[in-house]
Amino acid sequence: MAVYTDITEDDLSRFLTAYDAGTLLSYKGIAEGVENSNFLLHTTKGAFILTLYEKRVDPNDLPFFLGLMHHLAERGLSCPLPLPRSDGALLGELSGRPAAMISFLEGMWLRKPAAKHCREVGRALAEMHLAGEGFELTRANALSVGGWRPLWEKSADRADEVEAGLQDEIAGELAFLEANWPKDLPSGVIHADLFQDNVFFIGDTLSGLIDFYFACNDLLSYDVSICLNAWCFEKDGAFNLTKGMALLEGYESVRPLSPEEAVALPLLARGSALRFFLTRLYDWLTTPPGALVVKKDPLEYLRKLRFHRQIRNPAEYGLSR
Numbered sequence: 430m431a432v433y434t435d436i437t438e439d440d441l442s443r444f445l446t447a448y449d450a451g452t453l454l455s456y457k458g459i460a461e462g463v464e465n466s467n468f469l470l471h472t473t474k475g476a477f478i479l480t481l482y483e484k485r486v487d488p489n490d491l492p493f494f495l496g497l498m499h500h501l502a503e504r505g506l507s508c509p510l511p512l513p514r515s516d517g518a519l520l521g522e523l524s525g526r527p528a529a530m531i532s533f534l535e536g537m538w539l540r541k542p543a544a545k546h547c548r549e550v551g552r553a554l555a556e557m558h559l560a561g562e563g564f565e566l567t568r569a570n571a572l573s574v575g576g577w578r579p580l581w582e583k584s585a586d587r588a589d590e591v592e593a594g595l596q597d598e599i600a601g602e603l604a605f606l607e608a609n610w611p612k613d614l615p616s617g618v619i620h621a622d623l624f625q626d627n628v629f630f631i632g633d634t635l636s637g638l639i640d641f642y643f644a645c646n647d648l649l650s651y652d653v654s655i656c657l658n659a660w661c662f663e664k665d666g667a668f669n670l671t672k673g674m675a676l677l678e679g680y681e682s683v684r685p686l687s688p689e690e691a692v693a694l695p696l697l698a699r700g701s702a703l704r705f706f707l708t709r710l711y712d713w714l715t716t717p718p719g720a721l722v723v724k725k726d727p728l729e730y731l732r733k734l735r736f737h738r739q740i741r742n743p744a745e746y747g748l749s750r
């Protein structure tokens with residue numbers, strides 16, 4: 430249950446007076462999610478999502494996130510729309526946290542996606558990359574290669590509590606990636622967290638993308654590698670070549686990867702595996718007992734990182750050339 434900050438009915442009803450969202454009928458905390466506190470609201474005007482932004486979201490970044498969702502929705506991408514307050518602002522404050530009201534997206538995320546769903550995700554990711562062109566705000570990726578060492582240093586001393594030898598292995602991996610990280614690849618607005626729980630389907634039809642709170646400007650193919658990691662591995666840790674092929678075909682049906690992006694995929698996938706390993710490791714070691722949040726297993730991403738280390742050719746992901 431990711432509700433770090435609770436809210437009272439009186440405070441919420443007062444908060445809603447600044448919106449054209451009707452009057453409150455009911456509200457409840459949403460179990461899913463790790464980063465922020467989310468509530469499902471029912472009002473006399475329908476269903477809405479209220480998000481209270483927590484520790485990993487810098488309030489100064491919120492205009493970028495909320496403005497991006499508006500920009501993408503205007504270009505036909507199915508994603509949540511932030512509701513404006515009576516003064517036009519997209520951001521308010523509730524229970525001491527920055528807070529926004531966003532439109533409710535129909536659909537549900539898939540617990541067991543098939544290759545056909547991966548194809549739709551690849552297509553939607555490329556469509557998002559193209560729709561992001563022309564967005565006037567920019568945001569550096571705080572969790573790209575430049576952000577991994579400071580994050581690692583917060584957990585390094587305790588890493589061997591999770592698995593013996595981890596401290597040396599990750600220190601070596603980090604040094605390798607810092608020395609070899611690709612630079613001159615196509616970049617633009619990326620989602621940077623397009624995991625299964627952030628893509629909604631109605632039946633087999635993709636109905637929308639949510640959770641743009643890691644969106645930023647970075648390498649487009651890095652975003653592809655995040656999806657390879659998030660969608661194309663089975664629960665036993667095996668890479669599913671059929672899903673990889675489908676995801677990459679879906680992406681390339683909208684935006685073909687350049688030869689340089691294709692060659693860089695194994696390195697990018699190692700990097701994105703390390704990124705999620707590091708945030709999960711930090712949360713694993715620092716989330717207080719009894720916190721209303723599901724901690725995610727860092728070792729899942731350590732295994733993915735080790736898998737990519739032995740990949741020599743993007744064809745091993747199912748990339749056709």
Ligand SMILES: Nc1ncnc2c1ncn2[C@@H]1O[C@H](COP(=O)(O)OP(=O)(O)OP(=O)(O)O)[C@@H](O)[C@H]1O
Binds near residue numbers: 465532626627642
């Ligand atoms: N616009 C929306 N429409 C419908 N449901 C939503 C919407 N936004 C969020 N949700 C629900 O709230 C849950 C958590 O949302 P979100 O993923 O944005 O939170 P988070 O804390 O940022 O999670 P994460 O750990 O995935 O980053 C989603 O899994 C979904 O069930």
Ligand SMILES: N[C@@H](CCO)C(=O)O
Binds near residue numbers: 708709
């Ligand atoms: N999607 C991330 C959590 C939010 O960043 C993970 O699964 O580690």
